[in-house]
Amino acid sequence: MTVTLFGETYSVYVRFARLVLAEKGVAYDLVPVDIFADGGPDPEHLKRHPFGKIPAFDHDGFGLHETLAITRYIDEAFDGPALSPSSPKQRARMNQITALVDSYVYRSMVWGVYTGAISDPREGLPRDDGKIAESLSRSATCLDALVELRGDATWMVGEQPTLADFSLAPMLAYFLAVPEAQKLWNTYPTLHTWWDALAARESMVSTKGWDFVA
Ligand SMILES: N[C@@H](CCC(=O)N[C@@H](CS)C(=O)NCC(=O)O)C(=O)O
Missing domain, CATH: 3.40.30.10 (Glutaredoxin)
Incomplete structure (x- = not known):
C-alpha cells in the first residue's frame, strides 16, 4: 500500500x-x-x-x-481511532466547524492576521494596520462562534478529538505567533485548556513546520 x-x-x-x-x-x-x-x-x-x-x-x-x-x-x-463522531448531530457539528475553518478562519486568522503582521513585513511589503485590525475583528467573530459551538465539550466536538480539532490547529498555530492575536486570545480563557492539550499531542509536535509556530 x-x-x-x-x-x-x-x-x-x-x-x-x-x-x-x-x-x-x-x-x-x-x-x-x-x-x-x-x-x-x-x-x-x-x-x-x-x-x-x-x-x-x-x-x-x-x-x-x-x-x-x-x-x-x-x-x-484506514484503521486507527475514529476522528469523526458517530452521532449525526455531533457529526454535523464537526462538519460545520471544518467548513467554518475553511471559509472564515483561513481568510481572517491566517491571511489577514498572520500574513499581514508577519509574512508581509518579512518579505519587505508594507504593514497594513487597518487590514490587520479588521482581520482581528473577523478573527474574534470566528473565536466567538467556536466557543459557542463547542459548548462545554472537552474537544471541539464531544469527548474525543475529531477532524474539527485538527482542521483548526494549524491555522491557530500561525495566528498565535502574532502578538496582537495573543492579546485577543487571552480574552478566550475557555479555549486555553483545549489548545494546550491539542498542541501537546505527538501529531502536533511531529508536524511543526516552523520554529515559531506551535
Ligand atoms: N481548497 C483547498 C485549499 C488549499 C490551499 O489553499 N492551499 C494553499 C497552501 S496552505 C495553497 O496551495 N496556496 C497557493 C495558492 O493559493 O496559489 C483545500 O482544501 O485543499
Whole structure:
C-alpha cells in the first residue's frame, strides 16, 4: 500500500492532512511541491491538482485534492481511532466547524492576521494596520462562534478529538505567533485548556513546520 501526500510543511492545509495521517497511524511519503515556482507549479502537479494548490493525495492510484475530502477519506479508509463522531448531530457539528475553518478562519486568522503582521513585513511589503485590525475583528467573530459551538465539550466536538480539532490547529498555530492575536486570545480563557492539550499531542509536535509556530 502506498500513501503519498504532495505538499510542503509550511502549509496549514498540508498540516491538517498530516495531523490526520499521524493520528490514524498511517505511513506516507511527503513529496515536496513548489507551488510558487517561476512559471507556475510543475505540470505533473497540475494533473493531480488543476488549481495548483497543496495538498494533493494519492492512495494506491486513487487521487484526491481538497483537504476536507482527503481527511474524511483517510479517516474512513484506514484503521486507527475514529476522528469523526458517530452521532449525526455531533457529526454535523464537526462538519460545520471544518467548513467554518475553511471559509472564515483561513481568510481572517491566517491571511489577514498572520500574513499581514508577519509574512508581509518579512518579505519587505508594507504593514497594513487597518487590514490587520479588521482581520482581528473577523478573527474574534470566528473565536466567538467556536466557543459557542463547542459548548462545554472537552474537544471541539464531544469527548474525543475529531477532524474539527485538527482542521483548526494549524491555522491557530500561525495566528498565535502574532502578538496582537495573543492579546485577543487571552480574552478566550475557555479555549486555553483545549489548545494546550491539542498542541501537546505527538501529531502536533511531529508536524511543526516552523520554529515559531506551535
Ligand atoms: N481548497 C483547498 C485549499 C488549499 C490551499 O489553499 N492551499 C494553499 C497552501 S496552505 C495553497 O496551495 N496556496 C497557493 C495558492 O493559493 O496559489 C483545500 O482544501 O485543499
